[in-house]
Amino acid sequence: PGLPSPLPAYPGSPSPFPFAVDDLLRCGICFDYFSIAVIIPQCSHSYCSLCIRKFLSYKTQCPTCCVAVSESDLRTNRLLDDLVKSFNSARQQLLQLVLDAAPAPSPPA
Amino acid sequence: PGLPSPLPAYPGSPSPFPFAVDDLLRCGICFDYFSIAVIIPQCSHSYCSLCIRKFLSYKTQCPTCCVAVSESDLRTNRLLDDLVKSFNSARQQLLQLVLDAAPAPSPPA
Numbered sequence: 001p002g003l004p005s006p007l008p009a010y011p012g013s014p015s016p017f018p019f020a021v022d023d024l025l026r027c028g029i030c031f032d033y034f035s036i037a038v039i040i041p042q043c044s045h046s047y048c049s050l051c052i053r054k055f056l057s058y059k060t061q062c063p064t065c066c067v068a069v070s071e072s073d074l075r076t077n078r079l080l081d082d083l084v085k086s087f088n089s090a091r092q093q094l095l096q097l098v099l100d101a102a103p104a105p106s107p108p109a
Numbered sequence: 110p111g112l113p114s115p116l117p118a119y120p121g122s123p124s125p126f127p128f129a130v131d132d133l134l135r136c137g138i139c140f141d142y143f144s145i146a147v148i149i150p151q152c153s154h155s156y157c158s159l160c161i162r163k164f165l166s167y168k169t170q171c172p173t174c175c176v177a178v179s180e181s182d183l184r185t186n187r188l189l190d191d192l193v194k195s196f197n198s199a200r201q202q203l204l205q206l207v208l209d210a211a212p213a214p215s216p217p218a
C-alpha cells in the first residue's frame with residue numbers, strides 16, 4: 001500500500017497520454033508519428049510519405065490491405081500532420097496540468 | 110485570492126479539453142466533429158460526407174480553397190472518423206482523471 005497516485009499506471013505506455021489517439025496518429029510502416037502524411041485514395045490508408053514511397057519501390061501495393069497502388073496515386077493528408085503537431089503539444093500541456101494538480105509530497109510527521 | 114484551481118480557465122471553451130486537436134477534428138462546413146469524413150484529393154481538405162455533397166450540389170468547388178471538385182473526386186478519410194471516436198473517449202477519460210486528481214473540498218475549520 002502507499003499513497004494513491006494521481007494517475008493510474010499504463011503498463012507499456014511510454015507517454016503520460018495513454019489514449020488510442022496516440023496509436024492512430026502513427027504510421028503503420030515505421031510506427032512513429034506521421035511525417036508528411038499521404039493517403040492512398042483507393043483504400044483510405046495513410047502513411048508517412050517516405051515510408052510508403054520506399055515500400056512501393058519494393059512492392060506496388062498497400063502494406064495493410066494489399067490493394068494495388070502506384071506512387072502517382074498518393075495524395076497528401078495534411079490534416080494528419082497538423083493533428084500530430086497539436087497532439088504533441090496537447091500532451092505537453094496535459095502533463096503540466098497533471099503535475100500542477102498533483103499534491104506536493106509532504107514530509108513524514 | 111482563493112484556493113488554486115486544478116485546471117486553468119479556458120474562456121469560451123465548452124469542454125475540459127481545450128487543445129487545438131479539438132478544432133482540427135471539426136468539419137469546416139458544419140463545425141461539428143467529422144461524421145463520415147471524406148477528403149478532396151486535389152487539395153487535401155476534408156469534410157463530412159453529407160456536408161460536402163450538399164455543398165457541391167450548389168457549387169462545384171472546395172469551400173475552403175475554391176479548387177474545382179466534383180462528387181466523384183471525394184474519397185473516404187476513415188482515420189479521421191477513428192480519431193473523432195478516440196478523441197471523444199480520451200476527453201471523457203481526461204475529465205475523470207482531473208476529477209479524481211482534484212483534492213476533495215474540506216469543510217471550513
Ligand SMILES: [Zn+2]
Nearest residue numbers: 027030048051
Ligand atoms: Zn512512417
Ligand SMILES: [Zn+2]
Nearest residue numbers: 043045062065
Ligand atoms: Zn490500404
Ligand SMILES: [Zn+2]
Nearest residue numbers: 136139157160
Ligand atoms: Zn460537416
Ligand SMILES: [Zn+2]
Nearest residue numbers: 152154171174
Ligand atoms: Zn480545398
